[in-house]
Amino acid sequence: MKKGKRMVKRTKKYFYPAAIFIAATLCTAVPAAGGAGLSENVHHSAGQKAAAALLAEPAAPNGGRGSRVQPAEDSASRSRVAIIIDDFGNGMKGTEEMFALPVKFTVAVMPFLPTSVKDATRAHEQGLDVLVHLPMEPRQGKPEWLGPGAVLTRMSDAEVRKSVEAALDNVPFAIGINNHMGSRVTGDERVMGIILAVCKERGLFFVDSHTNYRSVAGKMAQEMGLPPVENHIFLDDVHTSGHVAKQMRLVQERALDQKYCVTIGHVGIQGKETAAGIRSGIAELKDSVEFVGISELVKDQWKWNSSLTLP
Numbered sequence: 001m002k003k004g005k006r007m008v009k010r011t012k013k014y015f016y017p018a019a020i021f022i023a024a025t026l027c028t029a030v031p032a033a034g035g036a037g038l039s040e041n042v043h044h045s046a047g048q049k050a051a052a053a054l055l056a057e058p059a060a061p062n063g064g065r066g067s068r069v070q071p072a073e074d075s076a077s078r079s080r081v082a083i084i085i086d087d088f089g090n091g092m093k094g095t096e097e098m099f100a101l102p103v104k105f106t107v108a109v110m111p112f113l114p115t116s117v118k119d120a121t122r123a124h125e126q127g128l129d130v131l132v133h134l135p136m137e138p139r140q141g142k143p144e145w146l147g148p149g150a151v152l153t154r155m156s157d158a159e160v161r162k163s164v165e166a167a168l169d170n171v172p173f174a175i176g177i178n179n180h181m182g183s184r185v186t187g188d189e190r191v192m193g194i195i196l197a198v199c200k201e202r203g204l205f206f207v208d209s210h211t212n213y214r215s216v217a218g219k220m221a222q223e224m225g226l227p228p229v230e231n232h233i234f235l236d237d238v239h240t241s242g243h244v245a246k247q248m249r250l251v252q253e254r255a256l257d258q259k260y261c262v263t264i265g266h267v268g269i270q271g272k273e274t275a276a277g278i279r280s281g282i283a284e285l286k287d288s289v290e291f292v293g294i295s296e297l298v299k300d301q302w303k304w305n306s307s308l309t310l311p
């Protein structure tokens, strides 16, 4: 805790530009980068998809789960959707609306910001999964825009490790990490290797937000015995509730096609619109898919169980 507070002080000078950036551009910058990557992604992910298909096993029959399901349907056979909402931790717009969504989703919290601890704690108390939304250097844009505690490719091995550990120590209840921006870092084997090693030591997993279609994160995770979890669809690359609802239909298609889908939206300037679009998408999709936390997907899809290893 003390350590976290010191970090906040030390990084205060970055906070205001960061806040302005987050408020002004991040929430367009991140999905835009992802949106561009996603069309390329379709081709790029073919190999990973095949690998994922190899790893995927049919979900075990589970009578106890999914009481929402139609009586005729077996919940274990239903396709699953894990919605991750990024950029919590800075009291952004849409926070209340997201927390009021009627299904399980995953709360990705940026470290060292004014509501980081509060948002993570609230999510945990609501039974939601928490990820550390770790700021990572993008290929474009100034590193200072990332906010406090960012991982940069110019850092030494020891500095990368220290940043990742400090961020994890700052966000309570985190079961994994996903990247905020990060198109440069997720393409860097040295830095990703350290981030994934820390995940492995702490029994966590890494979700590649896929802001870089040349990301090495999934392949390296698999080599290290971690689940290769990645985002498939950004919900709010265009900031209207209508677009988000439309993206939710793509999520449904993808989930029905490959049995599961990971999708990302954001709190932020347009957070209320995103939440409204997700809410109407949920109403439309709830009879055909099951909404789960990312931990359930990771356990069932990749048969991954959290276990600690020593550094």
Ligand SMILES: [Zn+2]
Binding pocket: 030, 086, 087, 133, 179, 180, 181
């Ligand atoms: Zn983000």
